[in-house]
Amino acid sequence: MQDKYQPAAIELAAQQHWESTDAFRVTEDAGKPKYYCLSMFPYPSGKLHMGHVRNYTIGDVLARFHRMRGFNVLQPMGWDAFGMPAENAAIQNNVPPAKWTYANIEYMKAQLKRLGFAIDWSRELATCTPEYYRWEQWLFTRLFEKGLIYKRLGTVNWDPVDETVLANEQVIDGRGWRSGALVEKREIPMYYMKITAYADELLQALDHLPGWPEQVKLMQKNWIGRSEGVEVHFPYDLSTIGSSGVLKVFTTRADTLLGATYVAVAAEHPLAAQAAASNPELAAFVYECKHGGVAEAELATMEKKGMPTGLRVVHPLTGEYLAVWVANYVLMGYGEGAVMAVPAHDERDFAFALKYRLPIKMVVGSPRGAYENTVAPWVDAYAEQGRLVNSGKYDGLHFQDAVDAIAADLENKGLGEKRVQYRLRDWGISRQRYWGCPIPMIHCGDCGDVPVPDDQLPVVLPENVEITGRGSPLAKMAAFYDCSCPKCGKAAKRETDTMDTFVESSWYFLRYACADSAGAMVDPRVNYWAPVDQYIGGIEHAILHLLYSRFFTRAMRDCGLVQASEPFTNLLTQGMVVAETYYRDLDGGKKQWINPADVSIERDERGRIVAATHVADGQPVVIGGTEKMSKSKNNGVDPQALIDQYGADTARLFIIFASPPDQQLEWSDSGVEGASRFLRRVWNFGHAFTSEVRAALPAARTLPSGDLPAALAEVRREVHTHLKQASYDFGKHQFNTVVSAAMKILNALERAPRDDASAHAEVAEEGLSILLRLLSPITPHISHALWQDCGFGSDIVDVKWPEPVEAALVQDELELVLQVNGKLRG
């Protein structure tokens, strides 16, 4: 055994041991409870970042902990390998996306192995391989045939200079990131997944997910956004519109219908187009509305503008004429692309009516009589529910009665009905990009859109292409798109769009159960492992990825592929990793961001930071505040340097100790030093035990009932109290306080009096055994090495989790506190 703690050597030895015993390979075992522990798979961006290390450390701690509790644990790993960064790298470095991606996978896999994660690598998958995406294409054709995938127009960001579609991320202040051109909205045909068909089920099932954070369930609930309301039909005014028809709007406030003074439609609405045809000024406004991106945050924060169309519709109850306006805040993609405006009781309509001097008619009296007329400035009370006024026969009715009465009258007239509406929209999956899964469709002049038959799958993505950043390369490759129609055999054109990369990540967790299955998307093994027992990943995925996965699991269930409806039983959303930023001001208002590794800190006598200087030139830099680690702020700390210098166990320990898993983690060099020091102390204690203490162990053990000297009994009591706390905290996923408990145990053991050598040896042996087991999910290498060296066993991975013994011996501090509290209350 080494005298000094040398992590590199013991970590390599432990990893080789686990590799040679195939320790983490699992098969279906009906004799044990299964525990499927999954961390969100990484995008192979180049090298691991601190967020990955944190994510997979948390997952590994849970996986190893449950293995010690007797579970059959599956922890797989794979690669979310399609996406835009590969194309950007291709443009910048002239490397094909496939080559770049596979090189990154190779490098990052080695990094993961170096961290000692208990992963079953036999199940590894990469979404960019035909073996994976052929099943995605196969499912696509099934869902298309079931009507769960359909085609319609969708709105995208169009860069008119590069003549390419931009992601929202690529639109900066309304301009294309490369060309700088003003971005326009453009409508193109796209495929959509009918997630709204599952809206109600996805919403209801949230109530049966006790293992999910309330916060995430609430976000999903609001995202799905079920609202009960009334669809109101405003008949067209023949004299201005020139044809018969109705303008449909949806409202949750049908009680205010008598207060509607105008209607507003989106710029893309057919009525707007009709009016613009004979009105150049309006046409210019409609064109102006096309400028800018499609992101909701952009639309919601822009200045509200509108213009009258000169068209009118008829109020369905009063018969009055209402003007039709075009407004930039009405979204074509939500509801009917038209709203009724009730300025007296809606804040946005109120502002709009004041700006354009439109009539305001109050129809709800305050239940408290707080206001008589709606006058500027807006107060929130205007939108409160109350009794109707100025509404003829409906006067005096309260909200629900008014809605019921008005809906009934509309229905009698055939001009509306009660309806449920969701905020959730169908999922547009078409991308005009190269590095993604090809959509398996063929367009035939005679037969229309025809799915690629099973025997022609997969539609393989060609890997030898030139990426220019202008349009999709597939659309320029005749060899790819020229094909014949599977139905009639005539010349046809293959779809050149690829799928949203969220599609791949919506089912990878099911494929892990049977990653070697060559004949089917999933096989019956999936029903042993699914659902995932514990899913761990960033809070930034709280809505989209998790909702799409919940939808996909149900769609696959309804295709008879899997029994589970919910993919993830328990969810742990980890916080971000943040670090201090430093910069210098450059000419022209720009900032030069300086990596924390290149900055030296000055402190005052209390330890407060007073100044920072650049290591290279000793000149001062500005302290910019704590932000998420990112390339743009150059505040990322490379985990590789940390592993090289301190070893995997220290990296894992620091990350687990610095913050509870669901909160943000602040990077700190000195915190790493502290973690490293603690492991050295653990090593030294284990070393002293093997070389000196063990010799004093009595032949016949007296623990647990033996009468120890009082001070040693106290040490033992402390160890078990902290162990109890640690076990409790494990259940709550408060791993940072588990580490605190381990530190307290070591403190107690180090201070144990040694005057009674054999009694001390017994307490030390028990304490060390507990400490190593308690730490082994977090720092498996050092625990494994000491476990062997101290003669406890040959491998720690299957050793049982320690249980605190002799309840009577362990004075429960909580009980004590409650007793004291009781006295105070009494």
Added chain:
RNA sequence: GCCCGGGUGGUGAAAUCGGUAGACACAUCGGACUUAAAAUCCGAAGCCGACAGGCGUGCGGGUUCGAGUCCCGCCCCGGGCACCA
């Protein structure tokens, strides 16, 4: 703009059901050991104040014998907003 979180010493944090705020660490200061340094060990410390004492969980109110914890109103920071992954 909308939805969801968070805010406790110089720093990361702890406080389990409303009951001793700051456990455990980092940083700092002091000491031991050392020719010296590193490493290690011991000790001090929320803030203001010489002391007495006072003030302290983002700010302002409230409930309670008692509030970091519950309620109301603000401020600031972060995540998401459907084509970043």
